[in-house]
Amino acid sequence: MNRIPHRIPLLAAAAFALAACAGHGVRKGQEAPMFAAERVTEHRDGDDLLSAGLGLGGLRSPAPPAFADPERPTPAELRRRAVWSNWRGIADLAPGGGYGELYGSVAAVPGREYAALATVPGARQPHRVLVQVPDGFDLGKRCVVVAASSGSRGVYGAIAVAGAWGLPKGCAVAYTDKGAGTDYFDLDAGLGVTADGRIAAPGAMPLAFAPDAPAGAAGRRGIAFKHAHSQDNPEADWGRHVRQAAQYALHALDRAFPQAAPFTFADTRVIAVGISNGGGAVLRAAELEGDWLDAAVAGEPNVYVEGEGGRALYDYATEAALLMPCALLRVPGLPQPPATAQMAPLWTRHCAALKAAGLVEGGDAAAQAASAHARLKASGWRDEALRAGAATVGFDMWRAVTVAYASAYGRYTAGAHPCGHGYAALDPKGAARAATAAERAAWWADASGIPPGNGIGLVERTPGDAFAGLQCLRALWQGEGEDARRVRRGVAETRAAPPRAGLPVVVIHGDDDGLIPPAFSSAPYVRRAQAAGREVRYWQVHNAQHFDAFLGLPDYGARYVPLLPYVYAALDRVEAHLERGAPLPADAIVDTVPRGAGRPLQAANLALPAR
Template identity: 75%
Template sequence: MAAITTAFSAELETFHHDDDDLLTAGLGLDGLRVMAPPAFADAARPTLSELRRRAIWSNWRGIADLVPGGGYGDLYGSTADVPGREFSAFARIDGARQPHRLLVQVPDDFDTGKRCVVVTASSGSRGIYGAIAVAGAWGLPKGCAVAYTDKGAGTDYFDLDAGKGIAADGTVATAGEAALAFAPDAPAGEATARGVAVKHAHSQDNPEADWGLHVRQAAEFALHALDKARPGEAPFTFDNTRIIAVGISNGGGAVLRAAELEGDWLDAVVAGEPNIDAEGGRSLYDYTTEAALLMPCALLDQTLAPLPAAAGSAASLGRCSRLRMAGLVEGDDAAAWVVDAHRRLNASGWSDEALKAGALSSGFDLWRAIAVTYASAYGRYGVGQHPCGFGFAVLNEPFSPRASSDAERATWWADGSGIPPGAGVGIVEMPTAVPDPTFGGLQCLRALWTGEGDAAHRVRAGVAEVRAAPPRAGLPVVVVHGTDDGLVPMAFSSQPYVAMAKAAGRDVRFWQVRNAQHFDAFLGLPDYAARYLPLLPYVYEALDRVEAHLDNGAPLPADAVIETTPRGGSR
């Protein structure tokens, strides 16, 4: 195996014991269940431990179903008190404009006999703790080190008006006075350099193209950290240390991209609900922009009932009208437009199960949020260059941009999801006419996929850079996906990926879980709790089965469609 060549910078080492452990920062399961985030004693100047605790709380809450009675911590999963050390650093992909974050957690009871590392990547565009409920919850109680990467996205926002960003320790710092995780090429004071720069959107690196390399660098940093933490057992190398990769959503796509890389550095991969673009599937940008336009109207079709209240609003009727005016649906009245929007989504591959589960994504305006950020990322656009005129800023009540305060900036690293709106940062655009003020912007975003021109070609070229290849021959890979996933539909992602990999002769195992959708955290909503089950237990089970295979040669799990009963009974 080739020697480690990655250079790390801004390295930090911290110790976490007693009421500040690795897995929950001392909150435990009860503390993670509290609805309000852990408070800062001084809102504008939180301490490092306060920032870390809040970031861990936020990322647990965004990923896991922690509702009492839901089973987490009782039937599956762990929030064990795990003391240990954290090692963090910045690293770069060759040619990248911006660094990305790496973090390694080494438990005090690291199993020196097993010498295991669980490497992971954040789901969505989350910050460095964005997979703690996935990889940390499984690996740390087993005595494994856990290595994380934010894969070039994350919550390191930059205030363009104040010239301030996020330092290595999560605190706010002025550009030039500290090493920042993200400092865009847009000097404060320029006319277009106002508001908030978001790393995933404005790094100009198209980080998704390098997801596999980000995961590999996290594994390299784990070996580096273990040499420091356990010098008596050093050196730690890929030849003498087991590396298992796991991730969900974008993190699942990242570990599958890592599986492509040459060399025997990686021992197994488990990918949950992966956002992966494979031959025969559809790109995230394609189906997201389609859903952003058509789904609000299609969800009014009574054949899709029952749906959450967010799906049936007056705004949805306004969307139907705008679609008809633009020639995107057909029919003589609103009822016909609804049916036609539904028909068009079905014809392009959306199942009714995916549409029902996608209702909250539509109601929360998540499709537009994803499309705005990814259009900029795929096109490698900088601040003020978005081809559809979008930007980000802290907003007044009437949605006009304003400068952020010290207290607002202090929450970004801990509270953000990496894609606005959220953590006080919203989307800025020039609204079009009522009753659907976002329609013009959505048409522009969709045209970057379906249309012509320099901007469309630039965005599609970025999408082409993220196409997946088969995993390395002989590498154990298990893919787990919910059949009702409404954000990353299985038909667009896992199914074509598994088919492509098997056609190439790779031994990829595929679990399809009935009555599971994309967001375990949504199971706190009564409607979703009645209709769905969490996916995380099946991801943990797949990890257990892979571990048994590596430990004693137990057979890998067979392909399966896993029948389940939703919490509310039969559907």
Template identity: 70%
Template structure:
């Protein structure tokens, strides 16, 4: 599969041997060439090997940023079709993955402002280099990808390194780093952070290769091939089943992607080589888990990064009111459905009439267990609400959190992360969860060829989705999800060996202060209901500043976590997108690095939602100067 091109008429580039790449990276910082850099840059690099390197060209109707879809194609409600649904080509998979990841991150709806008020979907021709990279000690690789626009300025030498949000595949930051960097002529490197959509079908013995196509285990070259106990069936998910606790290595994933980018720039522009960390300006960025990843890179950076911009980061520190994602996700999964019944005027969807019966049942079960008090649903909901408020949840976070409660996202996060933190493999989940294709009644079944072929392009890295569901062996009336959720919660606050194991994994993910002198900007929505800034960014900034680091902080009022859901009318009327602030922070940091402009000041941004039926206007964003 290595070295294949994405269709007819494209230039075929050579496969690059691993030994050459290791040598290239070993020497990457040995000599300076191009713009002079400031003090503290890395002068030596450890050798790194990359496998299954694949180089492809993307011009004409297949560009880097939108795979030729443009804004209209990205807005299409159905994904780009496969000519053969069971055997899509690499070009078709790439186009569909780009469509899926744009739509999962950005608000592309008419009136939402993308492409005219902020952001770009310009056609950017160029080349891509893809490979597997391995962190020392990990049993499975992570994907790295470099996009090099034809307009890359070898004299300017601008590189953006972007980490995927959530558990998305390697294109999971294209709407963040790619949309900002590619139209400016910067090369953009990506990493899937050891998660991604490289699902493995345990029943069929099939996984995913470097080009996204399904392949046999015995053929080699798969991105993820888990240990498979005898008789195990269903679907293995890399984030959950790799046994690597990838979150503990997020920072290394980012820095490896940067190293891969320099090696590929040497291959792309041999006349301008070597590209080094001394002569190439490197900005790391990401949102959500990607934001957490670049902050983790900042703490272990030895001079390879010039700046970091983190949007709504999933980051945890010791103290300062910080809380681990697993802690508040399992808490929310249990308590939030009941607590939300206390609040009026919640964003829709979910439709109140649909969720109220099950949420009322949760209140009743919690009361029957002595967890909450109250003679009726209203009193119980008030008690659950008071509990969450006492634990640091704001009304703004609770209101926006209705989306995660209504769409079962809290459980999805807890199931996958419990397995990842505990380094559990297939069939080892301490609460008995597994993943599989499901029949209409929820029972597990074998996946079809058509479903399997689309996983890499359509998945988000965390089931449910893309035809894969969560199988819960503990389901029982009257509240079917509750027994499993209580088990997941006990892995945080219980005394079992499994809880100790999960908590050890969580401890491995705590962040510390960024490298001294590294410019860092953190951007977070004040209404974030998935990663509340009071548990994440605010404690991180306090910790970093107490350590003497100059971290700038933008808090955006009326911004929640999911820009993509602003396509829903009620969300569009209430909230502003966060991406324009991330782009603006990247603009400010770039101006600081290139022209010595001041770093942006701290800001509490008084953004104004556009209101029902109104288009987004630039002035309502109130972007800081």
């Protein structure tokens, strides 16, 4: 049954869905897409699709593009700032890092954007879809690159991955926020985010996310966001989100080039690409039946298969949240930041808390760290991943991820988190307060999709006792009770299957990834897929960790190479295979050479596979 959110007019949504389905090659057994709140904008003359007119210099600027009125930015201002924010959150744009010179492009690409809200059947909330159609779209080539945002980012969250490769080649690029994104809702003020990024109340305009408000007395209740509070477990539908974005791309091309319509999956090449959560979404799309997809490239994918050493993100993230702060005292040569000297006292106290809880052994911090380290190594963690994972610990990402994902997997509404966590704007003492109009106005453009950040913090059931919260989150994986079973059911819904037979797939992963270790994710997936006879190739990149954006920090840039060049190279190889019948790339272990301190990145550092 198609459930249309109450804030979208029924007749408009139904009419748009019929138009969207026409001529798009939707096969029997595939759900018809549902689109609403469509917008079309043009981007030329000082604006463009790829950098919103900022160019490489503007994207490198540490100051975001300003709003003329901070409380009421225009849709154009919000878009420019979202493009700036998402480029900087994904790519290493620092001078010497090689972007725009050694690899990648920020060419000015004029064109149009088609945006809408799409809803998969059975979902309570929509996901955003957006299609960029360059003026130089090659009607003879008819190509679409479809991408899902990394992490929980908004709809521009894959622009540095898919847009940078596809738009300069004359391809349309389709994006989805895959049911996550930055459509935050202020429960105190009763305000959410509209289709064009502005702030409004439910009913005034279509909202991209309007949660069920928690029961209880009126007053301050904090912030809700779509990934955690949609009650949809969006990760279970990541593949369908990607396919709907591809379907919307065909509709957008029909509108952009009516003289060449209809565009169908039979005559339009579709390549899917994504990194991190976006890479996992691409692999889930690859398993869907039908010949709508021609190839897929997945970088550092968050993908879960049972067996072959595969582990669910929620499993190893809650394990890391508890044990890694202590274990890092045992790992030498951690990258900076976080500053080891400042973190060591905090990690020492964490070791003591683990010992008191019976989770590690030892009479002092050194012995306790050795115990925590041994437990992580026994469960499959490598020292390379632990070393790179210091950033995840230092920036408190394990807690941020596990709190939000527990809510998503259990399909909990705002205010119903099983471990008592919530989100609110915080004052300097860490107490919840009402958000300001200026803060709300910037959330859609600036946020990464999962707080803390942008003035929003995590609220614990017992203020100041984060350790108890981590124990509760881990118990949702290991323990009994209805909440634990509810969360584990949600995790089970995210299990991946091998891709469709005959579909070319290239998976790329950094060996030093400390957030999504390949031993738990891509390596088991590839083994399972290759054993099933699928056309899957695997590049394992030495000296690559999870966050290219961190390479702007000198110590990270000296130690690690970026992953994006390998994603672009894999796209080149896949395109050559589809266009000219060139062989798919071979499996490769890429022996990179870190550039060292104060040196610019060179091609020799990357050692891109020759075939």
